[in-house]
Amino acid sequence: MKLANGNYIRSPNRYSWWLRQGRYVRYMMRELSSLFIGVFSVMMVWGLYRLSQGETAFTAFTDMFWSKSILVLSVLMFLFAAYHSYTWFIVTPKAMPLKLGGKRIAAGVIIGAHMLLWLLCSVAVWAAFVYGGAV
Amino acid sequence: MSTKTSILPVVGSHHRTLEVEVLRYDPDKDDKPYYQTYQVPCEEEWVILDVINYIKDNLDRTLSYRWSCHMAVCGSCGMMVNGEPTLTCASFVRDMPAKIRVEPLENFPVARDLIVDMDSFVEKLSSVKPYIIAADERTVEDGTFTQLPAQLADYMSYTHCINCLLCYAACPQVNLNEGFVGPAALALAHRYNLDSRDKGRSVREDVVASNAGIWECSFVGACSEVCPKHVDPAAAIQQIKIAATGDYFINFLMPWKKSKNTDEASSGGGK
Ligand code: SF4
Ligand code: FES
Numbered sequence: 001m002k003l004a005n006g007n008y009i010r011s012p013n014r015y016s017w018w019l020r021q022g023r024y025v026r027y028m029m030r031e032l033s034s035l036f037i038g039v040f041s042v043m044m045v046w047g048l049y050r051l052s053q054g055e056t057a058f059t060a061f062t063d064m065f066w067s068k069s070i071l072v073l074s075v076l077m078f079l080f081a082a083y084h085s086y087t088w089f090i091v092t093p094k095a096m097p098l099k100l101g102g103k104r105i106a107a108g109v110i111i112g113a114h115m116l117l118w119l120l121c122s123v124a125v126w127a128a129f130v131y132g133g134a135v
Numbered sequence: 136m137s138t139k140t141s142i143l144p145v146v147g148s149h150h151r152t153l154e155v156e157v158l159r160y161d162p163d164k165d166d167k168p169y170y171q172t173y174q175v176p177c178e179e180e181w182v183i184l185d186v187i188n189y190i191k192d193n194l195d196r197t198l199s200y201r202w203s204c205h206m207a208v209c210g211s212c213g214m215m216v217n218g219e220p221t222l223t224c225a226s227f228v229r230d231m232p233a234k235i236r237v238e239p240l241e242n243f244p245v246a247r248d249l250i251v252d253m254d255s256f257v258e259k260l261s262s263v264k265p266y267i268i269a270a271d272e273r274t275v276e277d278g279t280f281t282q283l284p285a286q287l288a289d290y291m292s293y294t295h296c297i298n299c300l301l302c303y304a305a306c307p308q309v310n311l312n313e314g315f316v317g318p319a320a321l322a323l324a325h326r327y328n329l330d331s332r333d334k335g336r337s338v339r340e341d342v343v344a345s346n347a348g349i350w351e352c353s354f355v356g357a358c359s360e361v362c363p364k365h366v367d368p369a370a371a372i373q374q375i376k377i378a379a380t381g382d383y384f385i386n387f388l389m390p391w392k393k394s395k396n397t398d399e400a401s402s403g404g405g406k
Binding site for chain 1: 160162163168246307353359360374
């Protein structure tokens with residue numbers, strides 16, 4: 001678009017701009033992950049609601065997860081949630097430049113500590129489910 | 136003089152020919168930009184800017200572009216090279232494919248050929264009051280400010296910005312929201328906020344912590360990836376977000392604190 005002062009505005013395509021560069025694709029995937037995480041949250045709330053209705057209702061709810069489409073959706077939700085968490089932890093040193101004894105803690109250490117904590121929490125939740133008898 | 140053989144690489148040898156597609160636009164003649172292709176014989180050690188200079192000197196004197204230092208200091212030679220915001224004096228031809236496309240920086244109006252109109256950026260930069268706002272008026276008798284090396288280190292990396300605009304060209308939010316203050320200006324605001332001599336954070340907050348400021352940022356992170364000076368504007372913006380959120384809660388829980396901070400800062404001539 002040519003302006004009155006002679007300058008020209010070049011605008012990238014409104015819909016496809018993010019396909020031009022790997023870094024924009026990665027960003028859009030991170031943003032997209034929120035949709036899947038949203039769906040997952042709704043399913044969890046729905047599960048709680050079914051739980052409140054008694055055992056048959058809840059069993060019907062958990063049985064639903066063995067249908068092919070829900071299984072595929074679950075895998076997708078898991079992958080997007082994992083990717084989202086990864087993108088979140090990988091940038092922690094930027095938002096949180098920690099210092100110890102007047103010295104900056106190396107970015108790799110901050111990321112590593114977060115990842116480790118993430119792993120431990122995941123294992124703990126998984127163990128609670130398996131050994132706690134929920135599965 | 137001794138006859139030692141030179142340890143420098145042989146210069147002046149024609150390395151390869153690069154096909155260069157350059158965006159052209161003359162506001163007096165053209166309704167819209169178009170591409171013009173040049174064949175440029177390059178030497179091994181050339182940077183992209185040398186290629187553009189070669190075109191200007193030998194092939195087409197009408198080509199317009201900005202540059203000055205040829206050493207990644209002045210920040211004026213930023214262009215899109217194959218769609219990537221690039222400091223052309225700091226990018227080697229040998230790292231490029233046989234065909235390159237050179238365009239003016241994105242997210243700015245094109246003034247002529249490879250030159251963009253950067254007025255909007257200059258306005259944004261000055262809007263964050265990028266200078267020290269002291270708590271009190273200081274006189275010569277007060278002497279100089281003192282600052283420890285550790286205090287200097289807190290903000291040093293944010294002083295390295297050369298205003299090359301690569302981060303603005305990389306940022307999708309700059310493209311979508313004209314008013315967004317943008318990466319470099321916000322990083323500079325952070326630089327002063329972090330400076331131990333400065334007390335102007337609450338004065339800057341009007342612009343910096345507004346919807347057109349840090350809250351327009353969705354942390355794409357592209358600015359930090361393209362920055363040739365490793366300024367890391369994305370980090371600066373996230374840190375301001377955290378500080379501003381803290382301020383918000385402090386103001387909310389302890390309103391009397393707010394008025395004190397504001398008074399302190401505005402008496403320093405930050406208005
Ligand atoms: S922050 Fe980096 S990319 Fe942005 S203008 Fe400054 S030096 Fe250039
Ligand atoms: S010419 Fe000065 S930064 Fe490239």
